[in-house]
Amino acid sequence: MKNHNNNHQFNIDKFYKSYLNGPRIFKNRDALDSWYIPKELPHRDSQIKNIAEKTACALLGDTPPSFLCYGMTGTGKTATIRYVSQKLAQQTSEIKPWWIYINCNVVSTPYRILAHIYNTISRQEKIPPTGLPKDIIFKNLLGLLDSKIGNSICFLVLDEIDILVNKKGGNEILYDLTRLNENLDKCKTCLIGISNKLKFRENLDPRIISSLGEEHIVFPSYDASELRDILNDRAKIAFNEGVLKEEVIPLCAAFAAKENGDARKALQLLRKAGELVERVQNKIVTSKHVEKAQEELENDHIMEYIKGIPLQSKLVLASIYLISKFSPEHVIISGDIYDVHSEIRGLIPGIRQLTKRRISDYINELALAGIISADVKSMGHYGRTKIIKFDISMELIEKALLDSDKTKGIMNHKPVFLQANKVKLKNNIFKKLI
DNA sequence: TATCCACAGGAAATCAGGGTGT
């Protein structure tokens, strides 16, 4: 694909032909996706039991208690909930509970949560994505729940609930949801919150804690041997016989165990390793491929993240990049980033000047994403600021920023700011202070 | 030891944009 210069054009027909005739690695690669629900969930017996016990009364038409699930990413919280809900739906009972799944990271505002619940139940008259007052939607929702769900139970699963709580209207909407039942005649609702932060309860309204925070189910991180069991199960479904060398799964498990026992990562790793082998039309997946997959996965995530951030955020990142590119010795502080940002944003039409305050937030976001590190340090009479460093390779940053049409033009712009003498002098003092 | 820099970072206000029903 990348050979525009030479005459050999990519022969797509030939590629497909050899692909189809080549070795088959995967039998069913969906089994390695995190949303795949396997027949068995290894090492989650106690959680499954707990949730099953809590929710069973829904089959008799009673209201199950609301509860929270805690655990780091990739500990099977969502999978377990979905597993139980699937099993519950398979039971022969007159009452068929509804499950409404809400990812608070995607459906991120009070209005949209109400609208999302309404729209997944209604199927016909949809609530528009914006425009109406919240209380109107709330009333409509109450009516809809009673009329459409009737005497059954409606489970509301709020994934990544911690994100919701830390927003402005977050507590209000949660409170409204907890008191749904008080306003319903026939239908009953049950809230299930999923979070990967234990400490988010601090920001939770006490009224909400009492109704949904009393009991919680903890999902401990998987250790390497547990991850191995999970991978073995999935690999049997996903891969053809004999394509995995025996060291592959233990290695994937070991890598993922280091990352807080994240099963999702382990599965991604295994899948990526298989895809690497498939790409070069080999027959066997070895530890080499796992190592390469580990590397590529990390890069993929970073590239994806950078491509996804807003343009202003890219410009902040570009500012940092340009300073370190043209003056590698420069000690980068937030004020510098502000100045360079002001400079380069003028090069791109339609980009407004930002405040230092705003730039500061963008820097924090990049730091949170693990792209840079920003440590606040006091320089005495030279003030208090952040010292910024890259946490990932500059080539990767460059690659990602060159990929965007808006930013690619400025990646060679040497900041005028750096050439000012007082800037150089001040930075020399900073170097000594660090 | 008091001073004072250059920011950090919280809270609230504002703006613009995509909507609604009447």
Next chain:
DNA sequence: ACACCCTGATTTCCTGTGGATA
């Protein structure tokens, strides 16, 4: 048209502060 709604991005206003310097 008009009055009003919700949201996300940003600005405004603000108080706080670690430690080199005088």
